[in-house]
Structure formats: C-alpha cells, structure tokens
Amino acid sequence: MMNRMLRNVRAKRKVLVVEDERINREILGNILASDYDVIFAEDGQQAVDVLREEADSVSLILLDLMMPVMNGEEVLKVCREDRELSRIPVIVMTQDEDAEVSSIRAGADDFIKKPYSMPEVILARCERLIELYEKKELIDSAETDPLTGLYTRDFFFEYIRQMEKYSDTEMDAVVMDIEHFHLINEIYGHSEGDQILRKIASTITAELGENYGIACRSAADTFYIFYAATSEGDTLVDRILEEMSTVSFQSAKIRLRVGINKHVNRLDPPEQWFDHAKLACDGLRGDYTHRVAYYDRAAHDRQLYHERLIRDMDSSIEHKDFVVFFQPKYGIDGDKPVLRSAEALIRWKHPELGMISPGDFIPLFEGNGLVQKLDRYVWEEAASQIAHWKDRFGVAVPVSVNVSRIDIFDPDLEDRLLGILQKNGLTTGDLLLEITESAYSDSADRLIEVVNNLRDRGFQIEMDDFGSGYSSLNMLTTIPIDVLKMDMKFVRNMLKDDKSLKLCELVMDISRFLDVPVVAEGVEEQAQLDRLKSMGCQIIQGYYFSKPLPADQFEELLENSGDFSAKNR
Amino acid sequence: MITLEALQKFGADTGKGLAVCMGNEALYLRLVDSVPSEKKFDDLSNAIEAGNLDAAFEAAHALKGVLGNLSLTPLFEKTSEITELLRSRTNADYKGLVAELIRERDALAALRD
Structure with a gap:
C-alpha cells in the first residue's frame, strides 16, 4: 500500500490502452503520453496477460469493445471477478450507444465515444476516474486493519451508526482480548503474536459468517464484535472460544477474555456499548476460572x-x-x-x-x-x-x-x-x-x-x-x-x-x-x-x-x- | 507526401483531425498516409465477396472508427453508411458500395503523389 501511494505521488500513472486498431492506438497514445505512461494491448487476451503481469502498477484501462480473440466485454468480466484487477477503473471506448448499457452492467466506469471527442475531454475523464479510485483506495486502506483484515476501530463505529439507521434488532456488544498478550509478544516474538491475532480475526469472521454483525480490531489485542443478539445464549462467543481452544500455536498458550454487553442500550452512544463490554472483560483480569463476563448495568450504576x-x-x-x-x-x-x-x-x-x-x-x-x-x-x-x-x-x-x-x-x-x-x-x-x-x-x-x-x-x-x-x-x-x-x-x-x-x-x-x-x-x-x-x-x-x-x-x-x-x- | 491542403480539398476535416492528434501535424499526416494500406479495406471486400456479413460488419465498424478519428469525411461517411446497413443486415448493393469506398480510398492514396 505504501509503495503504491509513494509511486502515485512521485511517478506518472500507467494507463493500459486495449485497442485492436493500430491507428486508434497511436492517436490515444499521443493524447495520453504527456500525462501518463501508456502501455498497449491489441486484443482482450493480450490485455488480460498484461494485467496479470502488471496489475499492481496499472491505474486505468481504456478498453475497446469490439476486438478479435477476446472482446472488451469478456475483459471487463475477468477484471471484475478478480480481486486485484477490480481495483483498476475501466473506461470503455465505443461507437455504439447500445453498448453503454451492457458495459455499465459489466462494470465499466465511464465511456469515451468514437470518433474521439476533444483530447482535453478524454484526459479530463481519465484524470477524474484515476483520482476517484485512488481516493477510494485510500479510504479502503483506512477501513481495514492490514494485519487482520477486520475493520479499523473508526470505520467499525461508522458502520455501526449506518447499521443503526436501518435496524432496531436487539444487538450485543462483545469485547475480546488476550490475557497477557504483551508477554506473548515478548516471549515468543511479534510474528507469533501477529499469527495469533490473525487466527482470532479469521475465526471471528468465519463464525460471524452471514449473520448480521461486524467486527474490528480496536487496539493491539482487543477485538470488538457487534452482532444480532441470540436467544439461545452466546453461541457465537462459545463457538469462537471453542475454535480457539483447538488451535495450538507454535509455543504460546493463549487465554481469551470475553466481555459481553447484551442487548445494548440505544440511549447510550455506540462507543459506550463497548466501553461497558470492556468493563466486564477487564473484570476477568487474572481470573482463571471464567472466560466470559457480562456487563451488569446495576453494578456499573452502583460503581458510578x-x-x-x-x-x-x-x-x-x-x-x-x-x-x-x-x-x-x-x-x-x-x-x-x-x-x-x-x-x-x-x-x-x-x-x-x-x-x-x-x-x-x-x-x-x-x-x-x-x-x-x-x-x-x-x-x-x-x-x-x-x-x-x-x-x-x-x-x-x-x-x-x-x-x-x-x-x-x-x-x-x-x-x-x-x-x-x-x-x-x-x-x-x-x-x-x-x-x-x-x-x-x-x-x-x-x-x-x-x-x-x-x-x-x-x-x-x-x-x-x-x-x-x-x-x-x-x-x-x-x-x-x-x-x-x-x-x-x-x-x-x-x-x-x-x-x-x-x-x-x-x-x-x-x-x-x-x-x-x-x-x-x-x-x-x-x-x-x-x-x-x-x-x-x-x-x-x-x-x-x-x-x-x-x-x-x-x-x-x-x-x-x-x-x-x-x-x- | 500528403499535405493538409490536399486533404482539405479531398474533403477531410483536418481541423478536427489535427485536434484529435493534439495538433501534431506530423503524426496526423503519417496516420492518414497509412490509411490506404489499412488491411481492413481488403477484409471488408473479401467478406462481401464471400457473403459473410458478420465479418463484413466487423471490418466496416473498425474502419469507421479509425476514419472517424482522423476526420477523413468522405471515407468516413461511406463506411458509416455501409456499417449501418450491415448492422441491420439490410439487403443492399454492398459490392457497389464497397467499390465506391475503395475508389475513395484510392483517391486518398493518390494524394500522396
């Protein structure tokens, strides 16, 4: 991510022109050359081959629809189904108005009409689209924690606010952390610690599955889960604990602590739902007989x-x-x-x-x-x-x-x-x-x-x-x-x-x-x-x-x- | 060597063509110069001869795009006509139309002398 950002700051973006007509390639190349590094593919298959090689460095694809070997729509399909390629914006070049609808459906981001309009217009469209995608990518990168792939704390709460606008399902807030995690890092090394964090994250993700809920890594070893309250006890938490107990890491034995704030009180702000769950979780510090604690509002009120x-x-x-x-x-x-x-x-x-x-x-x-x-x-x-x-x-x-x-x-x-x-x-x-x-x-x-x-x-x-x-x-x-x-x-x-x-x-x-x-x-x-x-x-x-x-x-x-x-x- | 002046006489919208080439006259003229040897003209003729309208449409469509970009108006208009007829698979005198197109192409080629 960092490399990409630095490259974006320092170097010209690279644009792939996919066009079977030599003359059109030359015209586009000439238009784009002043602002971009331009590479070419003469048909769809070539385009896909180039992309597989250089996906990471291509900022934009200009795609002709009618081509031999593999046409533009097939290229679009490949791009949209590939995780890495799907982050590259595609502008379709077409003479036919009819093709616009099907291209939109196939995932094109914009169109350039043939015969070409003024080069300034083409350049402006390319620039706008690249900028848009790069911003989105920056946002995406802030959205998830690079180590675990879970949401970052800020986005987690942002999404909760979104969810809350449209749902009044009873929800539980769960805070999960690892007893003496800093010692695990110290004794077994950070890579072992990271592996444990990734395993917890993937377990949470897997157990959440299609259920209504989201999760984030809030701090070093602290995970937050927000999910639809279940009537039959805390099966999600139980399943996560169960799964984690079967995992043996290199040498570290880990002990998870879980604090649950059941049926969050919507009069409180979301951050507080998790503060309360964390309170219950922190209460388990040094307790080797319980792994799960519930937030007790009455007890907390008393404390306050x-x-x-x-x-x-x-x-x-x-x-x-x-x-x-x-x-x-x-x-x-x-x-x-x-x-x-x-x-x-x-x-x-x-x-x-x-x-x-x-x-x-x-x-x-x-x-x-x-x-x-x-x-x-x-x-x-x-x-x-x-x-x-x-x-x-x-x-x-x-x-x-x-x-x-x-x-x-x-x-x-x-x-x-x-x-x-x-x-x-x-x-x-x-x-x-x-x-x-x-x-x-x-x-x-x-x-x-x-x-x-x-x-x-x-x-x-x-x-x-x-x-x-x-x-x-x-x-x-x-x-x-x-x-x-x-x-x-x-x-x-x-x-x-x-x-x-x-x-x-x-x-x-x-x-x-x-x-x-x-x-x-x-x-x-x-x-x-x-x-x-x-x-x-x-x-x-x-x-x-x-x-x-x-x-x-x-x-x-x-x-x-x-x-x-x-x-x- | 083809000149802008000759192209204008031929009926090309050189202003537009140059604009698409960012004012790069050398590029524009070089591209125009390469048009008569464009293989797609032969593809179109052959497809029509063979009665393969699908292939004919593809060739005409591709030519239309190129000729439009270079604003070679007489060639572009003729190709557009052929393309639209082929698109709807209309019964037409394609051989005659293509022959007209080829004549225009040759006229363009003649500008080189």
Whole structure:
C-alpha cells in the first residue's frame, strides 16, 4: 500500500490502452503520453496477460469493445471477478450507444465515444476516474486493519451508526482480548503474536459468517464484535472460544477474555456499548476460572454512584452537608430510664442527591480510607456540640464517636483528639471512643497499644458491634475496654429466635466477667427492654426511646428530661 | 507526401483531425498516409465477396472508427453508411458500395503523389 501511494505521488500513472486498431492506438497514445505512461494491448487476451503481469502498477484501462480473440466485454468480466484487477477503473471506448448499457452492467466506469471527442475531454475523464479510485483506495486502506483484515476501530463505529439507521434488532456488544498478550509478544516474538491475532480475526469472521454483525480490531489485542443478539445464549462467543481452544500455536498458550454487553442500550452512544463490554472483560483480569463476563448495568450504576460520592465528599465536608445526629442512650439500671449520653451518627444531606443513607457511604469510605476525614469531621462537630450544651445547660453529655480502623494507624491520633477537646474546653470524659472489633483482627498489636495510650489519657473505649466479629474471645483477654456495645442484630432477633437470645446472654456473661457495662443497641420494643433489663443490661439505645436526632431536637430533649445532673452517664 | 491542403480539398476535416492528434501535424499526416494500406479495406471486400456479413460488419465498424478519428469525411461517411446497413443486415448493393469506398480510398492514396 505504501509503495503504491509513494509511486502515485512521485511517478506518472500507467494507463493500459486495449485497442485492436493500430491507428486508434497511436492517436490515444499521443493524447495520453504527456500525462501518463501508456502501455498497449491489441486484443482482450493480450490485455488480460498484461494485467496479470502488471496489475499492481496499472491505474486505468481504456478498453475497446469490439476486438478479435477476446472482446472488451469478456475483459471487463475477468477484471471484475478478480480481486486485484477490480481495483483498476475501466473506461470503455465505443461507437455504439447500445453498448453503454451492457458495459455499465459489466462494470465499466465511464465511456469515451468514437470518433474521439476533444483530447482535453478524454484526459479530463481519465484524470477524474484515476483520482476517484485512488481516493477510494485510500479510504479502503483506512477501513481495514492490514494485519487482520477486520475493520479499523473508526470505520467499525461508522458502520455501526449506518447499521443503526436501518435496524432496531436487539444487538450485543462483545469485547475480546488476550490475557497477557504483551508477554506473548515478548516471549515468543511479534510474528507469533501477529499469527495469533490473525487466527482470532479469521475465526471471528468465519463464525460471524452471514449473520448480521461486524467486527474490528480496536487496539493491539482487543477485538470488538457487534452482532444480532441470540436467544439461545452466546453461541457465537462459545463457538469462537471453542475454535480457539483447538488451535495450538507454535509455543504460546493463549487465554481469551470475553466481555459481553447484551442487548445494548440505544440511549447510550455506540462507543459506550463497548466501553461497558470492556468493563466486564477487564473484570476477568487474572481470573482463571471464567472466560466470559457480562456487563451488569446495576453494578456499573452502583460503581458510578460510588465514584460520585467519593468525588463529592470533600466539598460536602467543606459545606457541612454532612450533619451529625445524636441518638440518646438511656440508663435502665434505676427505677426509671435516665438519659445518660448519646452516640454521634452521621447523615449526608447531599445538595443534589438528597439524603444519603450511611449504609451507602460508610462502608464505601471505610473501604477506601476516606472515612478518616469523615471521622475527624464528626469528632469536631460532636465536640463543639458538647461544648455548646455544656455552655448552655451547664451539663456534660458524653457523646460516642467512631474511631475507624484507619484512625488507629494515625500516629497523631491522640494529639488530634486531645487538640479537639482542648479547643472546645472539654475533657477526655466527654468524648467516648467507639472501636469495632474488626479493627483488632488485622492489627492487634497496634490496636492494643493505641487503646492503652488513649485509656491512659482518660478516654473511655467502647467496643462497637460486639459479637459480630471474628476474634472476640481472644481479643477480650488482651484488649482493655470500658464498655461493650452489643451487636444490634442480636437485640433485633432476641425475641424471635433462641440463638440470638442465647448470644445476648453470652454477651452479658462476658461483660460481667470483664466487669464492664453493656450498651444494647437497636432496642425498639418494651419486651426487648424488659428482657435486657432482666439480663442485667444497663444502657439502652434504640427507637424505643428515640431515633437519632438533629442537634436542636436533642437539645429539646435535654431541656425537658431534667435527667442531667452534673453527673455523667 | 500528403499535405493538409490536399486533404482539405479531398474533403477531410483536418481541423478536427489535427485536434484529435493534439495538433501534431506530423503524426496526423503519417496516420492518414497509412490509411490506404489499412488491411481492413481488403477484409471488408473479401467478406462481401464471400457473403459473410458478420465479418463484413466487423471490418466496416473498425474502419469507421479509425476514419472517424482522423476526420477523413468522405471515407468516413461511406463506411458509416455501409456499417449501418450491415448492422441491420439490410439487403443492399454492398459490392457497389464497397467499390465506391475503395475508389475513395484510392483517391486518398493518390494524394500522396
């Protein structure tokens, strides 16, 4: 291709004149000689022979129709049936108007009337036709990938847009690539890699067959297939995988990954259909048990949603879209319940998405460490609230705040907490620190050290969600804590199933053994409260008393309860 | 040697003929000069003699193309007439017509002297 293009730029095009009359050959030769290299054939057979030799270098054929041995129409037929020859344009020269129709049918591109018109007209027609064909050839060359013969990515999407104009058949988008293809190239050489790519391409082409669909090589080892969705599973993909598994290359063993986006969503642009299929495909990286994955829109939407939350967190902290709520905890060890303290719980009033449940963002931020920022925000907010109440009512309401696993690794944790207390004129008794037992499982030594230091400073440590973790008993013997918070699942089910009830009792036993109080969370009914009380549980948190409240409502509760003497908890 | 002047007298449209030859007078005159010895005249005569109208048509058709390109009007018109008659296989005095054509050819040849 490159050679041809360079030749086209540098040299005269070559024109083959097929004409049995010597005088006509001379006239045409004279006309064309100034602009072209002209070669001649005196009959059809000669023309075909010349073309077989020089097909690659001939840019145009001027063809007489009436000739001995093999006439012009037969030459046309040979040209049009030959892949290489069919790229050469043909101008038919005829005296007869009638011949024009049959020549068009046979594949002629243009006509020159005999007797010849003005040479300028002949030259202009030749030039125009050559130019047209060369442009088409350039386009054709950009259309297909020279290595595999499949469409190039740009043309693939262009054709999809064309297809989409005329069809609303359900379509699937498939992305296929090779695990560790760059290693195959590196280890076995590029020619082996190329051979593999060609084999995949020919398999795809063969399996697509006459079905409604097209394929391209999008990037190095990535193939895209767009084809009519099948009801009986993905037989096309299965067939391709099957065929590829029977092929053994020189030495390389290849593993194909396939991502399928079934029934593409036509509200999305075509590129996105394949982005989504690729997402599924990329998900198979390093997975040696599955070869095919399906794009899951719901999962993807969730992922996008999570990305959004991650992106928006900082600005929401800045704008105080995160709001700290306070859920009261009541002491039930006396005759009547007494408001003792509260747990700080975060709510996200997203400016565009509205109220977001902590269940949507806490696990997400715990997973990626961003929860650290959130924790610090809550500590600040809770501390300033406690200070405000202290100021206003002269009472100290201890508030539990979360200390996440990642905070444990913050070397400045103590100083940070103490700094917040100092800033708000509080003491270590005002902020209760909740840690979860899962923090223990992978960082026991560090956790023990941090908890010891915090307790030495006067902080009280509450073990959150106790009973839900994995290492409870082992942990309890090594980690000093001040309060156990019973996992709310036990409370929720304690009256429904015996096992939960037993676990509640077990937690109570452990608390007695450790000589620490238990906070029961999630208490919603009188019956639960009575039962817990009878077990010896001293502190209750839950809807039975109150849901988590915004600061101002909690303040009303404080004003009205009269429970607060100067004494805590 | 045939001259343009002589050709004009003969009835050829030398302006057109020269134009087709890109103004190359030498070429034009050389080609015209070769016309009288064109084998197709004999092919046509022989085919008519033999009553082979298919072969006659092919020869006449080929001649017509050449003569038209060189704008040798008297020869061209006569050949056209013969060609069209032969195309439709019309019954005609082909021998007479071809004889007229041959006379015109010889007249052209005579211009060389």
